Each structure stands twice: as C-alpha cells, then as structure tokens.
Amino acid sequence: MNCPIRSQENREWLLDYSAGRLDRERTAMLERHMEACPVCARFVAEQRVVWDALSQWESPELSPDFNRRLYHKIDQVQPSSWVERVLRPLWRPMVPVAAACLLILAGVALHTPTAGLSPDTSHARVESVEPEQVERTLDDLQMLRELALTPQEHTGTTQPM
Amino acid sequence: MPQWVNEDMGATSLAFDCDAELMLRVRDGDGASFALLLDKYRVSVAHFLYRMVQDQAVAEELAQEVFLRVYKSRESYEPSAKFTTWLYRIATHLALNWLRDGKNERGQERLDDVAEDGPVREVADRTPTVEHQMVRQVKLEEVRKAVAALPDKQRAAVLMHKYEEMDYSQIAKVLSCSESAVKSLLFRAYETLRVRLAHMA
Numbered sequence A: 001m002n003c004p005i006r007s008q009e010n011r012e013w014l015l016d017y018s019a020g021r022l023d024r025e026r027t028a029m030l031e032r033h034m035e036a037c038p039v040c041a042r043f044v045a046e047q048r049v050v051w052d053a054l055s056q057w058e059s060p061e062l063s064p065d066f067n068r069r070l071y072h073k074i075d076q077v078q079p080s081s082w083v084e085r086v087l088r089p090l091w092r093p094m095v096p097v098a099a100a101c102l103l104i105l106a107g108v109a110l111h112t113p114t115a116g117l118s119p120d121t122s123h124a125r126v127e128s129v130e131p132e133q134v135e136r137t138l139d140d141l142q143m144l145r146e147l148a149l150t151p152q153e154h155t156g157t158t159q160p161m
Numbered sequence B: 001m002p003q004w005v006n007e008d009m010g011a012t013s014l015a016f017d018c019d020a021e022l023m024l025r026v027r028d029g030d031g032a033s034f035a036l037l038l039d040k041y042r043v044s045v046a047h048f049l050y051r052m053v054q055d056q057a058v059a060e061e062l063a064q065e066v067f068l069r070v071y072k073s074r075e076s077y078e079p080s081a082k083f084t085t086w087l088y089r090i091a092t093h094l095a096l097n098w099l100r101d102g103k104n105e106r107g108q109e110r111l112d113d114v115a116e117d118g119p120v121r122e123v124a125d126r127t128p129t130v131e132h133q134m135v136r137q138v139k140l141e142e143v144r145k146a147v148a149a150l151p152d153k154q155r156a157a158v159l160m161h162k163y164e165e166m167d168y169s170q171i172a173k174v175l176s177c178s179e180s181a182v183k184s185l186l187f188r189a190y191e192t193l194r195v196r197l198a199h200m201a
C-alpha cells in the first residue's frame, strides 16, 4: 500500500488503527506497511499517547434532579402548544395589531377609571408578556426547522474550521 | 412526573429498539418513548456538552435545552437522518452558539482558564496514592486544557470521534460538512494534541 502520510491516501486508517477501530484486513495491510515506514509507526505511537490521555478524562455525573427539572420545563411549555397550533398561521401578522390594540386599551383604561376594566396592573402585565413568550417559542421552532432543512447556513458558518 | 409520561412505561420499553421509531412515537404523543430516549442519551449528551464548554452547570443547562427542543419539535420530526445525528446537531449547535456568544461577551477564550467546577474527574485508579493521584490530576488538567485550546469545531469533531465513537460520515452530518472536511478537522486537531501531550508517553 502507499504510505498514508506521504500519499494522503487512506490516512484515516492511521487514526482508526490507533483507536483500535480498523478492520482486520486493513490492520494487516497497515502493519505490514509500518514495518517499513518509521513515519507512520511514529504517528501511531504518538496518536496512541493522545488516545490514552483522552481516555482518562471523565465527565462529572449529572445532577440527580436532571429529569425532574427537564419535565418541569416541559410542563411549562406544554400549555402553550395549543396556542402554537391554532395561532401559528395568524400570529406573526397579528403581533403589530395586537400591540396596537393593547396600547389603545391601556389608553382607554387610563382615561376612563369606571370603564369596568380590572385595575389590577399585574394581570395586564402578564397578558402583555404572553405574546413575547409565544413569539420566542415560534422562533425556537423556526430555528429547529431551518437546522433540519438548511444545515449549511447554521453550523457551517458558526466557526472557522 | 408529568401526566403525559405513561407511568407503566417499563412494560413497553423493550418493544422498541430503534431511536427514530421511538421519536415517531413521541411525535404521536407517547411520553414513555420520550422518557426512554432521555434515559438513553442524557448522559452522553451532557458529557459531550461538558467537554465542549468545560463548565458543568452550563453543560447541564444546555443538555436540558437539547431535550426540551427535541420535545418541542416532536410534531415536525421526520426520520430523514439517524436520531443521534439530529440529537447531536442540536447539541453542537447550542454549544457552538454558547461558545461564540461567550467569546463575544467576554472578548476572550475562557475554556483555557482554570476549571470552574473543581478538579477534573478521572477514571478510577486501582492503586491510588496521594502522590500518584496528584500526578494524574496534573496530567488530566493538561488534557482538559489541550482540548479546550482547540478551535471549537475541531473540538466538537474530536469529542464525537473519541467519546461518542461516531464515524466520519456521521460527524460530517452533525457538523454539516463533507467527510473529507471532517478528516481534515480531526487530523489538525489530533496533530495539535500530539504536540501538546507528547510528554505523556
């Protein structure tokens, strides 16, 4: 076989061999080559040092409440799922209209204290936050859809190789 | 446990052996299948993210976000790729974004600093002495720093190759690049590591 390093052909065999992931037939070919090629033999020896060093590195264990916290988050997004389904086609064009309506309602409430609207401002605050939350959820879903459909645009440009 | 998770999922868990099939069941509203996928992959995803960002609290938050996004996108799921490819694409996307935003905010690489969550854990040693343990800790710290110093995409490729045992084709799909690009990433990354870790022979 040609030298994987000098010819750049099948050079991944060297990585696979060092990791113990090369099949038997290719292992035999590479070992025969390495008997006569100190460059490849040295590559494998050095790569094995790296491989063994990486093998020593363990990650910390997960928190025992990992699932509980996740399910709590899922429970929080669950109630909004029907909103997504029903309002998805309508939501985006409606956002500016809804904002304008909220402003008008707020103005009416300020100028007509006996109009029957709730004086509880915290209630109004909650209602005004909901569209933003739904908007964010839709943005997330949009990102995932784009991630699935046009991968190059995202991970391909995030970092230089 | 939320209502949508079937509490007697243990009885049905052995009936599935295909992740994509499980995910299709999640799409159809089967919470037990989601629980199975979570149990199967939460540790490997969290470990991958930990080695990417090298901060345990951040890694757990990102891992939670990965599974939250899997759940939230269940209705649009199509098994066009291996489930794990899709899963690690989400994880890698989140990690790379976090790293990019972190660098923008802090203006410099932080991974190469001292770890924020204490000493690096190592594989259990059968003959621990204090001195031996200290030497190993120093070596592990060097490994951690060497990996942290790799460019983000090279690091992602190495972690998927080494710890997730993915082949070049799957890593290419996760990173949305060609197989030859993955091989180049890996060769450059391992070359850097061979230089930095040569003294560990």
Ligand SMILES: [Zn+2]
Binding pocket: A002, A003, A004, A005, A006, A033, A037, A039, A040, A041
């Ligand atoms: Zn050679």
